[in-house]
Amino acid sequence: MLSVFLLNLDWKELLLGHEEWSFLLEIILRTMIMFLAIIIGLRILGKRGVKQLSIFELVVIIGLGSAAGDPMFNKDVGIISSLIVFIVIILLYTIVTFFIGKSKTFEKLVEGKSICLIENGEFSVKNFQKENLGSDEFFAELRLKGVSQLGQIEIAIEEISGEISVFFYEDQYVKYGLPIMPDSLENPLKSIHDEGYYSCTFCGHTEYKTAGNSENCPSCLKDEWVVSSNRKRIT
16 A cells, blocks of 8 residues: 555655656855845855844844745745845844944843843842743753852843853852752742751741741742752852
């Protein structure tokens, strides 16, 4: 049954669609032209367009990619029209970049601004919620930077590129903080059995507690705690 199906299959249409074999050479030529156009476009944009991308820069790159991709294999899309799209995108980029350099307000409107996510070993809860970062995702990024608990961090900032910049306490100033190793938050406590330092699982607020009811966190009013860690950062 399968062999009959394969014999009756229109392999030309499967492989080429409605085009002829000669169109393969045209695809090669189109791809070479658009490939050169991409290189020239990125050279005009400069290093700013190819580093870690802000939202604005990402839109520009997607626009260039879309304009370059279609004419590579679609016979109905002319190369001239795609090159015009390239020119318009580059002009718009140049104009917007000019105004970004002239106005801080316009820069923040287009690209956003850097946001403090951790300060003095605790989450800046309002800023963190605005960014919609899942805690597991964020903790994974911190662990990649060698962080095992928040008390090692003086300040952490999300840059406009999406990268996280982390500034650490020196070892002698490392505090007790919320542990962020895998599974460290799986068994939160609502009552304290052994006195010691405990961290709020929601905001990272850390304080010394005696045995008894854990009480609500004074920073976020949540009531779940885990044993804090004062582990130093290993580099």
